[in-house]
Amino acid sequence: MVLIPGSKNEYFEERDKLIGMDRALRRDISYIQSRSVLEKEGDEILRRIRAEEAESIWKEDHLDVPHPFPGMEFLTGKKVIEKTRIFKIISQMPKGALLHVHMPAVVEPRTLLGLALKERSMYVCVPTRLTPTNLSSTLPIFLPLPVDSRPSIGTSISSSDYISNTWVHIAKARETFDRALGGPKGFDDWVVGALTINAREAYKTHNTVTKIWKKFKSTFSVAVGLSSASSVLHEYFRAFFVASINDGISYVELRIDPVFAKGILGEDGKRYLTQREVVFMFGESIREVKQELKKEGCEDKFLGARLIYCSVKKVAPKDLYVAVEDSILTWPIPGYDLVGQEDALRPIIDYLEPLLYFRKRQAEEQVEIPFLFHAGETLGDGTAVEDNIYDAILLGTKRIGHGFSLVKHPKLLQICRERKILLEVCPISNEVLRLTSSMPMHPLPCILNNGVPVALSCDDPSVFGNFGVTYDFYQVLVASEINGLTTLGTLARDSIEFSMMPLEEKTEALRIWEVKWNVFLQQIVNLYGLLATKH
Numbered sequence: 001m002v003l004i005p006g007s008k009n010e011y012f013e014e015r016d017k018l019i020g021m022d023r024a025l026r027r028d029i030s031y032i033q034s035r036s037v038l039e040k041e042g043d044e045i046l047r048r049i050r051a052e053e054a055e056s057i058w059k060e061d062h063l064d065v066p067h068p069f070p071g072m073e074f075l076t077g078k079k080v081i082e083k084t085r086i087f088k089i090i091s092q093m094p095k096g097a098l099l100h101v102h103m104p105a106v107v108e109p110r111t112l113l114g115l116a117l118k119e120r121s122m123y124v125c126v127p128t129r130l131t132p133t134n135l136s137s138t139l140p141i142f143l144p145l146p147v148d149s150r151p152s153i154g155t156s157i158s159s160s161d162y163i164s165n166t167w168v169h170i171a172k173a174r175e176t177f178d179r180a181l182g183g184p185k186g187f188d189d190w191v192v193g194a195l196t197i198n199a200r201e202a203y204k205t206h207n208t209v210t211k212i213w214k215k216f217k218s219t220f221s222v223a224v225g226l227s228s229a230s231s232v233l234h235e236y237f238r239a240f241f242v243a244s245i246n247d248g249i250s251y252v253e254l255r256i257d258p259v260f261a262k263g264i265l266g267e268d269g270k271r272y273l274t275q276r277e278v279v280f281m282f283g284e285s286i287r288e289v290k291q292e293l294k295k296e297g298c299e300d301k302f303l304g305a306r307l308i309y310c311s312v313k314k315v316a317p318k319d320l321y322v323a324v325e326d327s328i329l330t331w332p333i334p335g336y337d338l339v340g341q342e343d344a345l346r347p348i349i350d351y352l353e354p355l356l357y358f359r360k361r362q363a364e365e366q367v368e369i370p371f372l373f374h375a376g377e378t379l380g381d382g383t384a385v386e387d388n389i390y391d392a393i394l395l396g397t398k399r400i401g402h403g404f405s406l407v408k409h410p411k412l413l414q415i416c417r418e419r420k421i422l423l424e425v426c427p428i429s430n431e432v433l434r435l436t437s438s439m440p441m442h443p444l445p446c447i448l449n450n451g452v453p454v455a456l457s458c459d460d461p462s463v464f465g466n467f468g469v470t471y472d473f474y475q476v477l478v479a480s481e482i483n484g485l486t487t488l489g490t491l492a493r494d495s496i497e498f499s500m501m502p503l504e505e506k507t508e509a510l511r512i513w514e515v516k517w518n519v520f521l522q523q524i525v526n527l528y529g530l531l532a533t534k535h
């Protein structure tokens with residue numbers, strides 16, 4: 001029989017004990033117990049503002065956003081989020097590392113388009129001439145063309161004499177874009193629409209995982225073409241680093257498919273870059289950005305970036321051996337992953353043989369390329385692809401990309417906690433890709449309460465519009481009352497801790513982060529503390 005405490009005092013003692021036991025596994029607990037007076041005050045401020053804004057902002061109707069709520073659908077609520085003080089505060093937070101983002105889905109679509117428009121080799125074609133009727137359902141096909149296959153003439157892709165699938169230079173296509181389609185601005189909007197998912201698509205026309213992935217995949221085909229010229233790609237990397245740094249991110253790991261890396265046309269327009277050259281260019285972009293920061297005296301804002309290799313799970317298992325050798329050839333790379341729409345593609349188990357061979361080759365070559373597998377990005381329960389989580393763990397994955405379905409498996413939660421397998425959780429991606437309809441329904445609180453290490457990431461920000469990681473942090477903070485400032489700090493610390501930086505670099509990154517964290521806490525207290533003037 002359960003003994004119910006007799007007095008009110010005893011009851012509350014027992015109550016505190018029970019809550020304490022329930023929260024004991026959380027990774028933020030030890031930080032909460034040992035946090036400074038400053039952090040405690042910062043946390044109280046954040047909680048106070050969150051509560052105020054839950055009333056003042058999230059219960060009011062906004063233009064085009066009726067019935068909002070904290071953690072609501074991101075694509076509808078984004079403008080409201082941006083109005084909040086919580087958003088402003090989080091945007092100043094030192095975020096640590098960004099561990100889960102895909103090429104080429106990380107830079108503002110208009111920035112990418114701007115870069116591509118200046119590129120001599122960049123051409124566009126469409127399967128049939130564009131008209132007001134087919135515009136929104138027609139995808140542009142972009143490709144940098146080698147010098148000797150560039151057409152000398154070209155009509156407008158919207159004129160009546162346009163011949164299907166013929167190449168027109170991107171700048172010309174834009175200039176000559178039919179007035180009835182909006183002229184050059186119409187061209188830009190058309191391309192941006194093809195690179196992004198909008199609220200109507202996510203929440204109306206494509207409101208299931210299968211439908212939204214159809215649109216999602218098509219954004220990649222457009223982005224790949226636009227970014228496959230060497231000078232575009234170089235600027236693309238830089239733009240990504242700069243935007244990340246401005247969001248308080250100090251280190252990134254970017255997933256790239258070697259098949260993409262093999263299709264980059266060189267500046268001479270004659271040959272394609274080798275993978276090594278692409279990796280070198282990536283390194284160059286890092287060095288350039290670092291140098292610029294150094295000139296401004298803030299080099300500690302950016303510690304660097306690494307490329308994680310990944311293959312899409314549509315490749316035939318026998319062809320994965322090529323990716324294995326590619327990865328070994330371009331070592332040091334910090335990890336290897338298998339990506340793509342989990343529900344529609346092969347399960348990891350199909351690749352068991354090449355993956356075991358990968359392990360063997362690493363031992364032979366004395367290199368270490370840890371697995372950082374996507375797994376559990378599905379609503380399935382016990383389906384062949386949902387079993388990916390078992391295989392990811394058995395194959396020794398160091399982190400799990402998404403792990404959305406992990407909460408269905410108590411034993412795996414325990415294993416991830418005990419073996420410290422971090423989940424790269426991408427809340428907004430999961431919501432836009434329709435695994436959850438809003439943040440309060442996301443399984444993250446369950447993962448955090450189970451003490452599984454987590455880092456937040458934005459996955460494909462150019463498609464979802466969640467650039468940096470502020471938006472994802474925001475959605476997490478407002479959707480749980482347990483989460484507070486110390487939770488955000490723990491997530492950021494773990495993103496560094498579980499990054500693939502070598503130990504020395506990591507120690508330095510953590511040291512720098514702690515300094516910045518304290519500056520951030522002080523800022524919150526100065527700006528929003530009870531003694532500060534009202535804002």
Ligand SMILES: O=c1[nH]cnc2c1ncn2[C@@H]1O[C@H](CO)[C@@H](O)[C@H]1O
Binds near residue numbers: 459
């Ligand atoms: O959330 C995701 N889950 C699985 N695969 C993804 C996700 N986001 C992007 N990609 C896949 O990664 C490749 C480029 O690296 C693309 O094939 C894209 O479909």
